[in-house]
Amino acid sequence: MRPLWALVRKELASLFGAPTAYLTLTLVALVTALIFFDHLRLYNQILFIFATNTMGGFETDTIPDHVNLWDTVFLPVMETLGLTLVGAVPLVTMRVFAEERSRGTDELLVTSNLTPGQIVAGKFLATFAFVTLMMLVSFVYPATAIEQGGLGVLHLASVFVGLWLLALGLASIGLACSAFTSNQLVAAVSGWAVAFVMWDFSWANAFIGEGLAQLLNQLALQPRAIAIHPRYGAFAEGIVSLANVAYFLGLALVAAAVARFSFDLRRVNG
């Protein structure tokens, strides 16, 4: 275990030794704060328009029920934040394996006393730690502002768990893509592409027809089951399901196996 933790420490030191990590954290925190503030401003405006038009004030039933802090501010912000992560996380993961390859330092790693599985595990763990920090930073402003609105703490926790798992899932995809190339740009683009394809699989239903879709639905094998967005969406709605947690963990496991496979391919192809 000691070499593994040494690798994790080295990866983290390498991440925080470069300004890119700070820049990414800054961007994520800034974008989240601005998106949230903008939605909050819009929400206040809508409320004032309804209250003015109806002469009702805020305590009557004159405001439509869908205009509320949760549906008008928090959920759209979380949706946008989810999509922001699809864009931001591959920027973090692109260098993890690809940089080692382009510099040739991966050869040193392979010849060390670390197995390919340990190398993959170490890099995944270090990236997960960074992504966790990124999520904490991005969540500070929404949590502070939502706390003023008196929404449930547990629901906030559910949203955070969802965002965190989404970030881990996206990081896993990005890492797997990074493991197959020495070009960081290719790693980032392929990470975006795979995450984009997996984001919502509803379109696949159009190819299989309603009858087959219903049959697959009954067998719990519908194409949508492998999509990321509905899984994350359930957390945003306050539902913490063991199946959705297992989905993201499974995604990380498969991505790690795929990244591990890249070492086998290198052994064969040289």
Place this chain on the structure above:
Amino acid sequence: MRELALVGFIALLSGLVSYYAIGELGTFSSVNLGLGALALAIAAALGLHRLRFTGGPLARRVIGRGLLGIALALAIAVGLERWAAWQGLTFDWTFEQRYDLSEAVQRKLAEICSGDEPLVALFYFDPEDPRKRATGLLLETLQRAGPCLEVRERRIEENLAEVDRYAVGSSNTVVFQLGDAFETVPRPMEGTIYEALYRLTSRGVATLAFLRGEGEGDPERTDGLGYSGLAAALTTEGYQERILVSASLSEVPEDVDALIVIAPERPLLPQTLDALQRYLESGGSLVALLEPGRESGIEGLLAGFGIEALDGLVVDPASAPVDEGVRGVNVLAFNYAAHPVTAGLNRSRMTYFPGVRPLHLRKPRVEDDVQRVVLSSHRGWVSEDLSWLARSTGLPASDGAQSDYQTLAAVGRYPRDGKETRLVVFGDADFASNRYLRALYDLDLVLNAVHWATQRESAITLRPKALRTSVQFPVPLTSSVQALYGVGLLLPELLLIAGGLVWLRRRRS
């Protein structure tokens, strides 16, 4: 092979961009997605085929082992997810426990699923509606509780004929179909869905009669003082309702399963009281809602059955001032006797009685059973002088009145004429008025009382709350700006400084 994979990849992405942008699959996106997937599949097959012929047996073994590892990881991931889904372990972390189905809904779904007719939920929505996901999750939760429920998603703009047929007024509407019957639910929440399911399955199971004509509570009046909410809830629970005019009442019709009398303001005519007496002596059922300070003659009738309405008002110091009233007068009741009428109610499921008169019980005959079901706290006492109500908002002095559990509602069973007469008496009527019916568990208490009186104990349950709490007050912009400066901008600033320092240090070294 690589060229084919690249082309397939770009085609797939183009199809997806088109799909996400338009929100539906047009010819462009369909062709691109189809051809892209096909090209990628062929490229993958060619790649695998080529691998077979490159390298020696050792290389093939290494590749095979790697692919086996991926397959194993995939199998573990799918198995883990399926196992977790099968376990069905789900936590509802919403503030209102929106996805924790009440016992009432679960029982209703089980009842429907035990029948032959399929239950279908047609979910009409606009793709951009943010409420779509929450409703979809609620329907999934209902499906877990009632596997016979089939959910069909319908985009409004693609199903205009159905929208017209089911009178779907807006996005986020669910139509429940059971056989030929259907119910449209415009604001699908657990409470409204429960009411729709009940209306679908329980039509005309019993007949209730409201006594009218001497200033009783009006089941057709829709303002806060009326009882239209109670009448609507009873219709939902399957009752047919009719009005009996007390002045012309000589006999209560035989098909009336229970009579409801809501606090008459004027005295009932002697022949009306006689008709009621005969009705009760022959095994009828009565639900009486009384009010402090009113004497209509029905109190004497009830006293004959061992439930005596005392003069005065219950004052319970354990109840905080509610609704700008005098402290202790608007009683929050949380003491219940074990009885079907109060099934499920406990110290955390309170009922609210805005001004209630006390009841005193005695047993008229040895075979009769009279029981109190809702009580004040042990600090409750009875004030016979009500003049202080106009003067004070503080807790009135008890002036030596004895504190004890005061009876706020009582029930009685009386074997009569080979049948069983059932009485439910409340010392208050306002608690079931439109203004207070949905407060706390008042609706459940009064509906369960009617179910018990009509001997429909199987329908007794605690209903899901129909309304969803939503935060609709503005978040002050000034405090938002302060939070933006304090957290939203300060944090990025600090991170940027840290990044800049790291960059400078790296340059120096």
